[in-house]
Amino acid sequence: MVLTESLYSANWDLGFMNFNMAEDGSVAHTEFDDGEIISEILARLPVKSVMRFRCVSKSWNTLISDPYFTKKHFRYAEMGITENSSRLLYSMDPPQSLDHEALKDLKDHRDGYFANRELDFPVMIPEFSNRYKSIVGCCNGLICFSVQGDDFILWNPCTRYSKLLPRTPLPVFNRHAFCGFGYDSANDDYRVLVGTKEMGEEITIQVFALKTSSWKVLPITNALSISGRGFFLNGALHWLTRVEPNRGNSRTILSFDLAEEKFHEMIPLPYDDDDGGFYGMTILRNCLCVFNFLVGRAGVSTIWLMKEYGVKQSWTQVIRCSKREIPKEHRLLFLQPICILENGELVGNDFRAGFLVLYDPKENTFKNVTKTHNELNCGALVYRETLVSPVTGSVVDI
Amino acid sequence: MSTSTDNNASITQESGPSAAVQDIQKKIVVRTADGEVFNLKEEVAMEIDIIKTFFQEDSISYETVMPLPNVEGWEMVKVIEYCTKHVELKHKVDGYKERKAFQALFVQNLSTKSLLALTNTANYLEVKYLLDFLCQAVSEQIKNKDVDYVRELFGVENDFNDEEYEQVKAEAPWAHENLNNDLH
Secondary structure (H helix, E strand, C coil): CCCCCCCCCCEEECCCCEEEECCCCCEEECCCCCHHHHHHHHCCCCHHHHHHHCCCCHHHHHHHHCHHHHHHHHHHHHCCCCCCCEEEEEEECCEEEECHHHHHHCCCCCCCCCCCEECCCCCCCCCHHHCCEEEEEEECCEEEEEECCCEEEEECCCCCCEEECCCCCCCCCCCEEEEEEEEECCCCEEEEEEEEECHHHCEEEEEEECCCCEEEEECCCCCCCCCEECEEECCEEEEECCCCCCCCCCCEEEEEECCCCEEEEEEECCCCCCCCCEEEEEEECCEEEEEEEEECCCCEEEEEEECCCCCHHHEEEEEEEEHHHCCHHHCCCCEEEEEECCCCCEEEEECCCCEEEEEECCCCEEEEEEECCCCCCCCCEEEECCCCCCCCCCCCCC | CCECCCCHHHCCCCCCCCHHHHHHHCEEEEEECCCCEEEEEHHHHCCCHHHHHHHHHCCECCCCEEEECCCCHHHHHHHHHHHHHHHHHHCCCCCHHHHHHHHHHHHHCCCHHHHHHHHHHHHHHCCHHHHHHHHHHHHHHHCCCCHHHHHHHHCCCCCCCHHHHHHHHHCCHHHHCCCCCCCC
């Protein structure tokens, strides 16, 4: 059938398709401009493709930048319709990330091709590069970090958009006790939490809500045995409680529910470690994770994952390594787990040496990946590539 | 449009009328934009919501030929093919592999442009599962393509001037690199 471009007779706009019908009934399809269908197709594409197709035309750029679309795209990624991609941030000056799955092909760090990418971060604070940066948290592709404990920034390293948060109502400089960043699904909002400590152990907690772009002070002031950055999972921030000598209570994981704005849920550890065995916690493979180093005479280091959230019996030891199994040059390794690759290898931060290391638990080998940079307090961080906006938090525009 | 008081759609007995009459009673007829006429089995026709609504809402007699001015003959062939398979697999317990194999064959001889035309048709005819499948198929085919290809495919004109284009591109230069390597 021949498609003609003859324009006589009717020119109908059926809303989804512009076409011109000629006298003999043949139609000429011009531009495919059904926004809904284009949106459906694009929402299934990986972030890289979506970012590229912003350049197709102005209307495509508008469609892709719209919160309605970014929300749909994000939802499809969560549902597994689109492949999820994530990267590892290992430096802030300059900001750089690598593809951690590409590390499985790593022979030694000289050969390392791991899809390194320099990220763009618009500098918005004076003396930015000279000031100490500290990760507060990472969630849904947004990274929150503090600059010298005073200013807070939300950043999407993939789209490169960022937002400088307004200052906290109460001073936080040099008073940080603990902090965290996460997503409150009940209110569809992102939250930043900062806990500061005055003299006499009194705690002040301030929480920021992205939707209203405002801080508020919470009425919780009792001393809590937590410190450092909290880890976000299942709508709550988690901290490994500190060892309290002479208090007689064993350690747990304390959680703060972002929607209810309350501490609760003491989550038990794999076993009671009154001797302070567990060094720290993180999130691996979407599970709570605790780890310890060189425990006991044999100097055993282990990593545990809580396969079922909140269920003590579901704690599973995924990596176990004793001192004599480690090659001499890595023996004093204090490996902070960053992520586990699909093939079971562990990417860790040797924060003593300042190096990212790849550990193969089957072969018991260690490979140096790259030098980490001191300005990232956690050594390295895995983030998802998403289109979520740090300005709006991908709120639906109505 | 004629309506009939005796609703033919309600006749479903196996016994009684001869096979030939039975067939006629259970078929629905449509005519596409190019004048082609298609006889659909009732159960397949009912997968297509726009047809289902047309006949059921006003109890329209199946003798009526439903016009589909926005659908080409070849498109109707493909839609019937997909819906027929879908109905067939509905009754199977584990049709996953078979569905996947069928889907692969379905798109095999269709150009991406044809796939795109079909998404419009699936949307117009209101067959959701077909629309979802086609959107997925198109997205997979354009995933690693460059901007020019996509413009061509969708018939979109570039309304950026050089400066504007470079500006948007500069926001994610890495998205334009390594398109064939598929490392990411």
